[in-house]
Structures are given as C-alpha cells and as structure tokens.
C-alpha cells in the first residue's frame with residue numbers, strides 16, 4: 001500500500017487551496033527532462049534514486065470557495081499494475097471530500113497522468129468519475145486529442161471521449177472565470193491547449209501551472225523543454241513569461257510534478273518551496 005502524502009491547505013482570502021496527491025511517478029529517465037541541458041548543468045543538482053531515475057510528484061489541487069468544490073487535474077486514476085499512482089480518491093477522502101462533492105473539474109491538458117482519473121470504466125460503460133461535475137479542457141487540446149483515432153492511439157478513448165458523449169465537457173478558448181477569483185489561464189506549449197488556473201484575492205495571487213515545469217531547475221532554466229513538450233518554442237516562451245510574472249507579482253506557485261506538495265515562489269530566479277506540511 002503506497003503512502004498517501006498529506007499537506008495543509010493554503011488560504012488566499014476566501015479561497016482554500018488544498019494539494020491532493022495522486023501518488024508519484026517513480027522511474028523517470030532524467031534524460032527525458034533535461035534533454036536541452038549539458039550533463040554538468042543538471043547532474044549536480046538533481047536527486048536520483050538507486051536506478052538513476054528521478055521521481056515526479058502527481059499533485060492535483062482541490063479548491064474550496066463558498067460552497068464550490070473545484071478539482072484541478074485528476075491524476076492517473078486507479079491502476080492495478082501501478083499501486084504508486086491512482087491515490088487521488090484516498091487523498092480527497094482524507095480531507096472529507098467525495099467524488100460526488102466536486103462540481104467542477106479542470107483538466108490542465110489531456111495527458112494520461114492528468115486526465116486518467118476523469119472517467120472510469122471502459123468502452124460503452126466508460127463514464128465521468130465525478131458524477132456531479134462539469135469538466136473544463138482547453139479547446140486546443142480537444143482539437144488535438146479529441147479526434148477518435150488519435151484518442152485511441154493515445155489511450156484516451158475511455159477518458160476524454162466519455163466526457164464529451166455525456167455532455168459534461170466545456171472547452172475553454174481563453175481566460176475564463178469559473179468561480180469568484182478563479183480563472184482558467186491558457187499556458188500553451190506543453191500541449192496545444194495546456195492551461196493553468198489563476199487565483200486572486202485582493203492583492204494576493206496564486207497560480208497553478210500544471211506541466212509548465214517538471215523539475216524545479218526549469219525555474220532557473222526556462223529554456224529547458226522536456227521531451228514531453230509538444231511545441232517546445234512556444235512552451236519556452238510561455239514558461240519564461242509565467243515565471244517572470246510570478247516573480248514580479250510574488251505569486252504563490254502551485255505545481256503538479258515538483259516535489260510534494262509542489263507549492264513555492266520564484267525568488268532570485270530560483271524555486272523556493274514553501275513548507276505547508
């Protein structure tokens with residue numbers, strides 16, 4: 001039984017931002033993340049396990065505001081072959097939230113580690129895993145991943161398509177306010193329609209950045225694109241812009257793959273994790 005990571009929520013005015021873990025990817029080849037860097041630029045600064053691999057957290061975000069319950073990203077979903085992932089349901093239960101309590105699900109992009117928990121079942125029986133929720137996805141990702149042939153090829157036929165056929169899927173064309181102080185924020189490049197979520201309360205801001213970064217070193221080196229970035233030049237430009245904005249506004253940054261709970265700030269051009277455990 002894998003351990004479920006827990007963290008305290010971050011409060012931003014009336015917004016309660018609760019990191020909820022789906023587990024971790026335990027075997028990531030660092031060459032996939034640091035393909036744009038010279039070995040001496042990353043090797044001294046990167047923790048690797050006994051196999052020489054890097055671990056990536058999978059940290060979804062539960063947002064409470066008033067009576068709203070918004071979930072940002074859904075993890076891999078339960079998988080019999082990978083007990084280290086699919087723990088989101090346990091993490092939500094640990095903070096007193098059930099799947100039925102979620103009214104809105106934001107999918108930052110349609111990769112399996114983010115959309116895998118969005119639907120359950122297979123084939124004709126596949127259906128939304130959050131029975132009361134509407135789902136948001138960037139239109140660019142629907143246009144790219146939503147074609148039946150590509151969805152099948154990418155293993156998304158039972159994840160993305162059931163949301164559409166159940167008429168639960170809304171497509172975001174740009175910035176979109178989905179609750180007071182909660183705005184979808186296009187951050188294209190990792191995928192065509194990749195998006196984050198911007199939070200505002202008075203003068204305070206926070207931003208969930210999804211897969212804009214996979215490792216804290218990318219804050220110092222925004223030009224390093226991992227092999228997973230579909231559109232590297234656009235991804236680099238988006239990353240540079242967001243990091244600069246987060247630095248300028250002193251925003252709290254909430255990330256998906258950075259070490260749990262993945263909350264920090266950009267300070268002196270580097271990632272400074274904020275301890276909220």
Ligand SMILES: [Zn+2]
Nearest residue numbers: 111113114211
């Ligand atoms: Zn990811």
